[in-house]
Each structure stands twice: as C-alpha cells, then as structure tokens.
Amino acid sequence: MRVELICIGTELLTGKVNTNIAYIGARLNxxxxxxxxxxxxGDDKKEMEKVFIESFGRADVVIMTGGLGPTFDDLTREIASKVLRRKLIFDKDIMAQIARHFIDRNMEMPKNNESQAYIISGARVITNKTGTAPGQIIEVKSLKFKVKNIVLLPGPPAEINPMFENTVLPYLKSKYEQKIVKSKILHVYGLPESKVDELIKPIVKSENNVFFTILAHLSVIDIKITVSGTDEMLVDETLNKIKTEIYEILKENIFGEDNETLENIIGNLLIKRRKTLAVTESCTGGLLSHRITNIPGSSVYFRAGIVAYSNSEKISILNVDPETIEKYGAVSGETVLEMARGLQVISKADYVLAVSGIAGPGGGTAEKPVGLVYFGLATPTERLVEKMKFLGSRIEIKGKSVNYALDMLRRQLIGTHPI
Amino acid sequence: MRVELICIGTELLTGKVNTNIAYIGARLNxxxxxxxxxxxxGDDKKEMEKVFIESFGRADVVIMTGGLGPTFDDLTREIASKVLRRKLIFDKDIMAQIARHFIDRNMEMPKNNESQAYIISGARVITNKTGTAPGQIIEVKSLKFKVKNIVLLPGPPAEINPMFENTVLPYLKSKYEQKIVKSKILHVYGLPESKVDELIKPIVKSENNVFFTILAHLSVIDIKITVSGTDEMLVDETLNKIKTEIYEILKENIFGEDNETLENIIGNLLIKRRKTLAVTESCTGGLLSHRITNIPGSSVYFRAGIVAYSNSEKISILNVDPETIEKYGAVSGETVLEMARGLQVISKADYVLAVSGIAGPGGGTAEKPVGLVYFGLATPTERLVEKMKFLGSRIEIKGKSVNYALDMLRRQLIGTHPI
Known part of the structure; x- marks a missing residue:
C-alpha cells in the first residue's frame, strides 16, 4: 500500500513554510x-506533468494540495485531467456555491472564478466551506497507472483541514484501513524540555512498539506517544498504561491532552466552578484576551479585557494609584496587583489576571531588562504576584507571558499553586 | 541549471513540520x-536509494538534509556512498571534534557517534558548530549521473542554518551564480484575489523573464514579482516598471511592500501625523490590540484597548447607552459608534476603532448570522460605520475582521476612505 503526497506551488519552493505535509502525514497515520x-x-506545467505521471504509476493513492485557485498559475485540474485523459466538466451546483460566496460578501464574482467550477469527469466533489475551490476524489481504473485514488485539495491549511477530516479521511479509512495506530499527546507546562525528557526517559527506554516525540513551543512541552499494532484492545491498553505512568511522574504539570489548550482548560475549569474572568494586560498587548476568546463560548465566563498600554490608562481606567507607578514603576508587582484589583472592582469578575512587563526590543534597563514580566492574580479571596524573566523576540515574550499567565490561573483553579 | 532538495526523515512524513524547504528555497533564490x-x-533504505539515483541523474546540484545522526536509522552517508560507488573514510579530526562536543557538556560520548566521523571519499567537510554531524560537499564527475555537486546537511534547522550561510551558500554562489534575481512583494487589501488576478493579467501576459505569484491570506492578497537577468540595472528597471504599472492599476488598494504589514503601516501613518489610537473590540476579542502591539514602539501611539465582551462592560466601561443595545443589539452600527465614541472620551485618543460581530460557531441568527461584523471609527472630526459578512472559522473571522478594521483606519489616514 503506497500513499504519495504532491504539494504544488512555487511559493513552497521559494520561502513559504508548508505545514500540510506534517498535517496530512499525521492524520493518515x-x-x-x-x-x-x-x-x-512549482506551478510549472512540464514539471507537474512529469511528477503526476510518475506518481500515478507508482502509488495506490496520490494526494495533491494546491493549484486549484482561480488564477493563471493554478494548473492542477487541467494537468491532472490531461494525464488521466478525462474531460473537465463544468458543474453548475459548484458554480452556484462559488457565486454565493461572493454574494455573501457583497462582491461581484470575477470571471476567473468560473475555472473553479470544473470537475474531472467522474470525480466526487469535496465541498469547501472556507474557500471557493472544491476538492475532488477521483477513482482510477487504468491499465497505464497503478493509482486507484487521486485526491485533489486546495493549498491553504484552513481549507484543507475540514475537507480532510470530514471527507478524505473517512473515505480512505473505509477503503484502506489495515493497521491500528493510536496516539496521545500530553501537554506539559512548568518544566523545561530537557527535564521532561530526563524524567520520562525510563519509560521511553522500556517500551518497544511505542514511538515517543517531545516538542516544545513557547514553554509548552508536548509529549506524543504513538502505539501501533493489529489488536485494538492491546493498542489501547499499552497507550493507557504509558499515559498513566507519565501522569504519575509529571502530575499536575500535565495540563491537558490532544487538542486541549491552556485557554480551553481554564475555560472548562471556570465553567465548572461557575466563575468569571477578566484580564488586564500591558506588554502582552491583547494576546491574553485573544487567546481566551479563541475558545467558542468563552463569552459565558470572560467579562472583559483591558489593554492598558500607557500609564495614564492604568490610572484612568483601572484606578491604579499614580504614586504606585511613580514609586515602583509600571513594571512591578505592586502595579500588577493594583491593576488586578482595579479591574476586579470594575468588572465584578471573580478572577482577574494582570500582566505588565517589557516585551522589547527597546525599553529595557539593567534593573528591568527586556523579558521581565510581572503577573498579578486577584481571586475571590486573595491576591498573588509572580515575576518571570523570558528570553526571545517581542512576539515570543508575548506568547510565553500569556502561557505563564494562563497556567498561573489554572494552578490556582485546581488548587496546586504555586508551581 | 537544476537544483533539487531531498529531505530525509520518517518524522517529516508523520507529523513534524519541515521548515528547511522554505529556508533553503529562499536562500538559494x-x-x-x-x-x-x-x-x-522516510528513513528507508530502498526508498532513499531509488530517490538518490533518480535525482543524481536529473539535477546539477542535489542538496540533502537529515539522516546524518548517530543512530541505526540514519542512512544518508551509507546510501550516498553506495550509489556514488565511493568509500566512506574515517576522519580523525572530525572524531576529535565530536568527542570535544561531549567533553564540553561533561558527558561520555556514546559509541554510536563514531559513525558520524565517516566522510565520503573526496568530500569537503562542513563544520557543524551547533551539533555533532558535520556536513559534506561532494564534487561528482560521472558518466552515469548528471549531478555535479551533492551537499549533505544534518536535519535540525539550528544546525543547517549556520552551515548553509557560512559554507554552502558561498560555495554555490562562487560556482553557479550567473543570474541576478530580484523580487518585490506588493500587499493588497480591499479586492478579491480573482479580481486582482483579472486586473493585473494584462501585465502578467506582456512580460516574459518575469515570474508572478498571487497568494491570499485572511483577505490580504500578496503579489510577488520576480525578475531575473544578467544585467543588474536592467533587472532593477524591469522590476520598477512592473511595480509602477501595478500601482497604477491597483492604486491605494496596495497598502505595503515586502515585510510591511497593515499594523506597521498604520503605525507609521499615526507617527507621521502625530496621532494616537485606541481600540475597543468585542468579537475579535483582543486580536486587534495584539496585532497593533506586535509592532515595536507601538506604545508611542497606542493608548489602550478594551475588550468589552459582555454587554454590561460595554455599558459600564464604555458608557454605551443600554437602550442602544436593547433597541439595535450589541452587534449593530449604532452600538459600535457608541463604543468608539465612549472610548474616545475615556482615552482621549485621536482615532478609535470599534469592532462588534459574531465570530461563531454559535450565536448566529437568520437576521444576524455568524460572520456579520460592524466596524466603527471615530476620528478627530467624524464617525464612520461599516458592515461586513465574513466566512470561515471563528479564528478566521477574527483575523479577517482585524484586517478589515486596520485597513479602514489606513484608508481614513491616507484620505481615500471608503473603498
């Protein structure tokens, strides 16, 4: 059983990072x-044709991404139809869907988009709810080619992902699934990557048909455990056993599994405890609110976010005492506590997080260097302050600070604060 | 002149994102x-051998990444030596360097690492200062293969990057640089991708040694123009001529070039006009503030951001009239105008952007569906309101709304509002 992936697009060879390979590979697994x-x-007729012919002759399933757009350099439909010797057929329903996409935006549909309504004869259409180009699944019965299925998908990950989950994966699963492979990702916060590696090494070494990876991003460590086999019960058992062993070692440093994030975990905790949250941020500049409100339904517990970027707003909106700022500075434990307390009064939220620091690249001093961040947390019963020093670019310091703040609240909500 | 890249590693086909393709592609450009x-x-003997033979027969230069580690599944050295029929030679100096790497870390060198000291006969060694596996540049003079140079590099980006900058790029440049290649990216907002394509098509068609790509992300369209030639002055002239022609067609819809973003463009405009900005957001939940404050030095013009997620905060913090919300709803032109005006009073900022909409996936109605977003803008002299309907996931609707808001302000600042 051979599955090949062809990614089409000159931009992918000239500087744009392609995340589709990793996504499609992992989902197939x-x-x-x-x-x-x-x-x-690249978007090159000759090159594409040569690669298509070779791949169709070699693989059972060929998945292609990109080249389905409406512009002159989108050639996938045309070349696949040529190589397969199947006609491109104009599909009125798809045309209507594409037209509706523009009507919804109060825009006139450009003539070019008509090219996206052409389907390779006999193909099954994969609806694209987040863009205009539909995908296609083609069944091939050919003496010339080995390939049995060709899947055409657009290039943007946001369009591919729902199409892959809802249509391509179920289709391939029903047709080709043989081995059972299951994965579990554990998300860890509060330990360095090398410490996590050291702590779980005894488990990693004792297991054979198990595959481990450790990845770190903005201080969040992901441990991925993959188990394969032919007996589903045995695979589940092994996965569960390893998971339990890792929980015993890393305990509450594990904040979630699989698709869970710090923001959705604190969301669930707040809902369960019927509590509300407000945040006020300086150096993180809105990212903390953004992350919290990325969770659907966050309006149930999220009251408000105040980005108090200048001192005068800290004073006028949050009622921070000007003397506190004068005496201790805007980046200080005293100020974040007053910010948290001030917003708790205004918003009546049960919990208030406050962040103030120096994201850089400018603004640092010997005493208060770039990366220094204070965190304040007002709860219904107490007020806490913590101080951290992060390394990295402005964007990384914002990201690490937000993760720290969310984890500080999480630990408070589950009652194991501080780290 | 044909350059191919081979990336080796099962992890790259099972979920790990590969940034080396983009990096190497851009640096070669x-x-x-x-x-x-x-x-x-993947790390598979047969597959690797087949791909090596094909690629060596087809390309002038083959660059390979990965498979140079010390473990059993690192096969690149061995298979390249087999295909090229050249011996692997043990190099004492490299062995000493690898040993030192471990001594520096107070660690004993595992026996496995000895395999990394083997070099393909005649290869030039590329020192690896951030890891243990050295790279190799091999010159090939063969009747069997077309390839003239093979470059072996390790997999981790942190190891590749210095080796590529310091050794590989200068080597390839001295040997192969013939053509001068220059690119220019124009960023467009306010037109659909297919319309941009239609408008610039006459230019695209009239040019030969010029390469165009069009890419869209969250309603921002990037036009990349690449010109190559042997005469630098002619390349510059052509690039400038095309750029001017595109500006004449797309006018103020072009908001920036190359690394410029909407947020840094509005930052520059505000600084130039000595004006300040505050924002208040509902459905975008802090992303608008986050994007604005990603720009270093934004504290000069950015006063404050209020994420008024619930009606009570719109009323208590921004002084929106409860009757306005009652009568028109939180998602309405009337409410965003009051939000903008309210914050203008509190923050004393010259410009205030206000956003309120339905990011979904829940909360939509027939009358006010998911994706409906209102934008308010209070300027020193007037108040404007606009309404849009976006498609996509919650995250995409947030992203598209922020781009719309930033562009609305940009057009106001340059005086060509509305679109």
Missing part, C-alpha cells in the same frame, strides 16, 4: 496509513 | 538559484 514520500513542485 | 523540486523520504 491515525488510520494506519503512511506517506511513502512527498514531492513539492 | 538570493543567489539566483531556484529549487526545481523537493522530495521528502
């Missing part, structure tokens, strides 16, 4: 399929 | 070379 290879080609 | 394709293969 979840149904026991593996990518045998991946090939990236 | 800077010396006038282009990747003709990229192939990812």
């Amino acid at each position: 979840s149904i026991g399929l593996e990518l045998s290879n991946e090939i990236t080609v | 800077s010396i006038g070379l282009e990747l003709s394709n990229e192939i990812t293969v």
